[in-house]
Amino acid sequence: xxxxxxxxxxxxxxxxxxxxxxxxxxxxxxxxxxxxxxxxxxxxxxxxxxxxxxxxxxxxxxxxxxxxxxxxxxxxxxxxxxxxxxxxxxxxxxxxxxxxxxxxxxxxxxxxxxxxxxxxxxxxxxxxxxxxxxxxxxxxxxxxxxxxxxxxxxxxxxxxxxxxxxxxxxxxxxxxxxxxxxxxxxxxxxxxxxxxxxxxxxxxxxxxxxxxxxxxxxxxxxxxxxxxxxxxxxxxxxxxxxxxxxxxxxxxxxxxxxxxxxxx
Amino acid sequence: xxxxxxxxxxxxxxxxxxxxxxxxxxxxxxxxxxxxxxxxxxxxxxxxxxxxxxxxxxxxxxxxxxxxxxxxxxxxxxxxxxxxxxxxxxxxxxxxxxxxxxxxxxxxxxxxxxxxxxxxxxxxxxxxxxxxxxxxxxxxxxxxxxxxxxxxxxxxxxxxxxxxxxxxxxxxxxxxxxxxxxxxxxxxxxxxxxxxxxxxxxxxxxxxxxxxxxxxxxxxxxxxxxxxxxxxxxxxxxxxxxxxxxxxxxxxxxxxxxxxxxxxxxxxxxxxxxxxxxxxxxxxxxxxxxxxxxxxxxxxxxxxxxxxxxxxxxxxx
Numbered sequence: 001x002x003x004x005x006x007x008x009x010x011x012x013x014x015x016x017x018x019x020x021x022x023x024x025x026x027x028x029x030x031x032x033x034x035x036x037x038x039x040x041x042x043x044x045x046x047x048x049x050x051x052x053x054x055x056x057x058x059x060x061x062x063x064x065x066x067x068x069x070x071x072x073x074x075x076x077x078x079x080x081x082x083x084x085x086x087x088x089x090x091x092x093x094x095x096x097x098x099x100x101x102x103x104x105x106x107x108x109x110x111x112x113x114x115x116x117x118x119x120x121x122x123x124x125x126x127x128x129x130x131x132x133x134x135x136x137x138x139x140x141x142x143x144x145x146x147x148x149x150x151x152x153x154x155x156x157x158x159x160x161x162x163x164x165x166x167x168x169x170x171x172x173x174x175x176x177x178x179x180x181x182x183x184x185x186x187x188x189x190x191x192x193x194x195x196x197x198x199x200x201x202x203x204x205x206x207x208x209x210x211x212x213x214x215x216x217x218x219x220x221x222x223x224x225x226x227x228x229x230x231x232x233x234x235x236x237x238x239x240x241x242x243x244x245x246x247x248x249x250x251x252x253x254x255x256x257x258x259x260x261x262x263x264x
Numbered sequence: 265x266x267x268x269x270x271x272x273x274x275x276x277x278x279x280x281x282x283x284x285x286x287x288x289x290x291x292x293x294x295x296x297x298x299x300x301x302x303x304x305x306x307x308x309x310x311x312x313x314x315x316x317x318x319x320x321x322x323x324x325x326x327x328x329x330x331x332x333x334x335x336x337x338x339x340x341x342x343x344x345x346x347x348x349x350x351x352x353x354x355x356x357x358x359x360x361x362x363x364x365x366x367x368x369x370x371x372x373x374x375x376x377x378x379x380x381x382x383x384x385x386x387x388x389x390x391x392x393x394x395x396x397x398x399x400x401x402x403x404x405x406x407x408x409x410x411x412x413x414x415x416x417x418x419x420x421x422x423x424x425x426x427x428x429x430x431x432x433x434x435x436x437x438x439x440x441x442x443x444x445x446x447x448x449x450x451x452x453x454x455x456x457x458x459x460x461x462x463x464x465x466x467x468x469x470x471x472x473x474x475x476x477x478x479x480x481x482x483x484x485x486x487x488x489x490x491x492x493x494x495x496x497x498x499x500x501x502x503x504x505x506x507x508x509x510x511x512x513x514x515x516x517x518x519x520x521x522x523x524x525x526x527x528x529x530x531x532x533x534x535x536x537x538x539x540x541x542x543x544x545x546x547x548x549x550x551x552x553x554x555x556x557x558x559x560x561x562x563x564x565x566x567x568x569x570x571x572x573x574x575x576x577x578x579x580x581x
Contacts, residue, residue, distance in 0.1 A: 006367065013364055017350065024352045024393060096348035103312050105337040106365040263316060 007107040014114020032126035036077040040133050066138045071223040072196025082162030085119045089170030116163040123159035143229035151226035161247040167254030171261045215242035265290045265448040271320035280306040282472040293449040295463035303472040304452035341410030344421025356390040366413040380408040400431035420451040456561030484558045487567045493527040495553040508543040
């Protein structure tokens with residue numbers, strides 16, 4: 001088997017290991033199952049009426065808030081799931097499992113590709129669950145098969161890129177507990193200073209300037225266009241470039257930081 | 265099979281290794297003996313390619329550890345404190361994963377896992393997650409994992425730490441059996457008795473340096489020769505016993521009143537025992553036990569470092 005073939009096989013071995021973990025501790029899936037369901041339901045029923053009426057959101061004949069909000073919740077959930085890779089990696093680093101892998105003649109980067117590929121599956125599960133729950137409470141994605149498939153593809157690309165940011169963070173920060181705090185402090189505000197739940201045009205100028213240009217907004221806006229079959233935001237190029245750009249930087253950076261951390 | 269020359273490694277201000285040499289011939293057991301913080305684990309981590317030394321070189325199974333780490337990894341098995349197994353996977357799943365990552369074919373992996381589980385008496389627990397295992401079971405599974413690829417060299421980092429006496433004995437048997445089968449074993453230990461039992465060669469390290477090396481017998485000889493030791497039935501006769509033995513021994517006798525024991529250094533075995541028993545009998549002393557005794561490795565450590573092994577260092581590894 002070629003080097004590439006072995007790398008794929010080793011990565012798959014790591015994915016299997018991670019899936020067994022999920023099977024034995026299903027709590028590992030709460031962040032991509034229960035919390036997005038709660039978000040869909042809470043935002044739709046608690047805020048939906050008020051915000052939908054006030055802001056007159058785009059994307060439907062009537063101001064249908066859930067159609068607007070779903071892309072925000074999709075991307076927010078994917079972002080958290082992606083960056084959560086760091087916590088799971090930091091756990092392995094802390095428990096000596098990585099030293100075991102490093103003593104084996106396997107492709108060392110497979111530990112990381114296995115981790116990020118598993119998290120891609122987690123992200124896919126999250127999207128599927130939110131999609132179904134969203135449709136049950138009124139989400140109407142009329143973008144057609146191609147549009148909706150492209151939207152899912154873009155979200156997964158975004159999640160995969162953030163997983164590699166997570167790898168870099170996990171290799172850099174010492175403990176899983178510290179990472180939880182950092183994630184909350186950094187990712188949480190980023191998901192709110194965006195077009196996730198309200199259009200950015202009511203924000204103060206300085207905040208709006210940032211919100212309109214940050215990658216989450218661009219990805220959310222493009223997902224909105226694609227799922228709803230509209231062409232309001234026209235963000236496909238910027239969204240894809242951001243995802244690819246983050247991946248191109250975070251992938252080698254994550255590998256490098258991980259190698260540096262583990263060969264001390 | 266294992267050669268290390270002049271290994272140096274520092275972590276910031278802590279000098280874990282300061283010029284350590286190690287060498288083990290094929291099919292032998294080399295014990296690296298030392299207290300916590302002596303640098304044992306760092307040495308093993310370098311030899312198993314997990315850590316780069318700051319200076320020095322090493323070969324394992326003829327392969328340079330620094331130049332071709334992945335070739336070394338194919339030739340070695342590792343078990344120990346730092347390279348753990350997966351808590352959530354079952355024993356069988358752990359062995360399967362490790363076997364496949366050694367790139368052994370799927371059917372061979374299954375067969376080997378089953379036979380190792382049987383050999384290490386883990387068949388009943390094979391399908392339980394590792395987190396339900398006792399300390400002894402864990403160590404046995406660790407060792408099984410190290411053997412999945414049938415490597416010519418295995419490294420065991422404190423393989424019996426935390427085991428009860430029974431678990432320790434069974435681990436000793438397994439390790440001795442491996443060396444008999446031609447595997448080269450490098451193991452670290454804090455237990456002098458363990459090195460005495462198992463090792464073909466012992467390296468005593470302290471503060472990152474070898475302070476003594478040789479076979480257990482050589483080390484003991486280095487500390488002092490054999491003694492004749494007598495335990496008598498009635499402590500009232502200790503002075504008589506002492507006088508009788510000093511007439512036979514090389515120098516002054518040592519008396520332990522609580523143990524009713526008298527011992528003297530002797531130069532050889534020739535006729536000593538017969539003369540001693542006769543002399544004691546003439547002095548009216550009743551003997552409970554009599555025999556030759558060599559110093560323990562505890563005494564070795566004490567005489568080399570000037571302090572007991574336990575408090576030699578406080579730095580953690």
